[in-house]
Amino acid sequence: MTWDGTRTLAIVNQKGGVGKTTTAINLSAALAEIEQKTLVVDLDPQGALSVGLGIEGASLEDTVYTAMMDPEFDINRVVYPLGPFLDAIPSNIELASAEMELIAEIRREYILQRMLDPIAGGYDYIVIDCPPSLGLLTINALTACHEGVIPMQCEYFAMRGIRMLLQAIDWIKARVNNELELGGILVTMYSTGTNHHREVLEELRSVFGTKVFKAVIQKSIRFAEASVASQSLVEYAPGHKGTQSYRALAQEIVEQSPAEWPGAKAKPRGV
Numbered sequence: 001m002t003w004d005g006t007r008t009l010a011i012v013n014q015k016g017g018v019g020k021t022t023t024a025i026n027l028s029a030a031l032a033e034i035e036q037k038t039l040v041v042d043l044d045p046q047g048a049l050s051v052g053l054g055i056e057g058a059s060l061e062d063t064v065y066t067a068m069m070d071p072e073f074d075i076n077r078v079v080y081p082l083g084p085f086l087d088a089i090p091s092n093i094e095l096a097s098a099e100m101e102l103i104a105e106i107r108r109e110y111i112l113q114r115m116l117d118p119i120a121g122g123y124d125y126i127v128i129d130c131p132p133s134l135g136l137l138t139i140n141a142l143t144a145c146h147e148g149v150i151p152m153q154c155e156y157f158a159m160r161g162i163r164m165l166l167q168a169i170d171w172i173k174a175r176v177n178n179e180l181e182l183g184g185i186l187v188t189m190y191s192t193g194t195n196h197h198r199e200v201l202e203e204l205r206s207v208f209g210t211k212v213f214k215a216v217i218q219k220s221i222r223f224a225e226a227s228v229a230s231q232s233l234v235e236y237a238p239g240h241k242g243t244q245s246y247r248a249l250a251q252e253i254v255e256q257s258p259a260e261w262p263g264a265k266a267k268p269r270g271v
Contacts, residue, residue, distance in 0.1 A: 008116075008126040008145040009183055009253075015161050016132035019151045019188035021048045022223050022233075024129035026243070027149075029232035030250035032086035036124040039079070042091035043112070043141055044131040045098075050090035054230035055080055057092035065095040067115045068140075075119055087123075095137070102136045109176050112140035134168050142172045147183030151217075152204075154190050154197040159204070186249065188217040215249035217242060 011024045021044065028040040042049040042057070042064060050057035057063055060078075067075050067089070080088045102108045112128075120126060128141045142148055148169050152158050166182065173180040185208055191197050204212050218241060226236035233243050 004121070006120050006123050006126060007253075008120070008128070008147070010128045010130055010138075010141040010145040010148050011151065012130040012138060012141065012148050012165065013150055013152065013161070014132060014134045014138075014165060015158070018153050018158070019186075019217060019223075020132065021052065021129050022227075023149070023151045023186060023188065023217070023246075024049055024127050025052050025232045026234055026246040027250055027253075028086060028088075028125075028127045029234035030243075030246045031125050031127075031254070032083055033234060033247070034250060034254065035085055036250075036254065037085050037122065038125045038127060039087045039089065039119070039123045041089045041112075041116075041126065041128045043095070043128050043137050044091060045093050045096035045137075046131070047091045047093065047095075048227075049129045050088070050092070052227045052230060053082060053088050053090075053232070055088060055090045057090040060090060060092060063094065064089045064091050064115075065098055068098060068111050069101060071114070075115055079119065099135050099137060102140075108136060109139050109143045109172075113144035116144060134165070139172060139176075142169065142180055143177045145177075146179055147181050149183045149186060151186045151188045154187050154194075154200045154204075156196075156200055156203075159200070159207075182211055183253070184211050184213045186213050186215070186217065189219045190216050191219055213249055213252055215245050215252055217245050217249075 011020050013020050024040055028038050031038045047057040062078050067073050067078050078089050082088055128145060130138045130141045150165060152162060169180060169182060187201055220242050222237050222240050222242055223233055226233040229236055233240060237243055
């Protein structure tokens with residue numbers, strides 16, 4: 001599913017409450033801040049990403065659901081510009097029915113990819129916020145992306161879920177998307193004063209090595225405050241340590257050599 005010059009990331013974890021949507025919002029905002037043209041796609045029926053970016057998905061007639069289920073629909077009708085380098089495709093609860101409706105579709109794993117095809121070339125990055133499950137919506141996201149990025153709470157029990165998710169990524173890579181790779185594991189909700197968190201981070205780095213991002217997202221009430229304000233933390237609190245961490249994450253991703261990821265023609269702008 002190569003889109004020349006466009007790098008597509010699915011923010012994925014089958015467990016909720018791990019900072020998945022927070023990561024999709026703030027990574028997208030940080031990429032846009034360094035002039036990487038970015039599209040963020042809300043693929044979670046809860047629509048938290050949409051609300052967190054100031055889009056009231058519940059009141060919208062057309063969303064990502066409309067675009068996925070109607071092959072004739074003009075995708076540009078649900079692309080919302082949020083800034084010179086950031087666009088969003090919103091979601092709402094209607095998307096919940098897509099899991100059942102997709103079962104009857106031919107090549108159902110490729111519906112999201114087909115939806116994005118007409119516009120993907122206009123972006124440096126596409127960031128997809130997945131639902132907290134390994135259902136058909138998440139499979140669509142992993143089929144349409146180059147890399148899965150896994151946010152993970154710094155807890156030992158969470159490492160077991162990571163292994164299950166990696167198996168799912170391997171399964172999709174072998175069957176429907178041979179360009180799919182693990183982009184990295186992002187430690188979230190980290191507490192520097194907790195021995196347990198330090199031990200888990202050390203264990204993660206020993207097991208997964210460079211696949212664990214150097215950037216670590218510390219726990220902070222400011223993320224919740226930014227959500228209430230319908231803003232990314234990058235916009236809400238530009239000098240906050242959480243903003244700095246997501247900027248560091250964006251820089252890590254951008255600074256990877258183009259040879260290390262599929263679909264790239266040249267070094268991205270702004271580097």
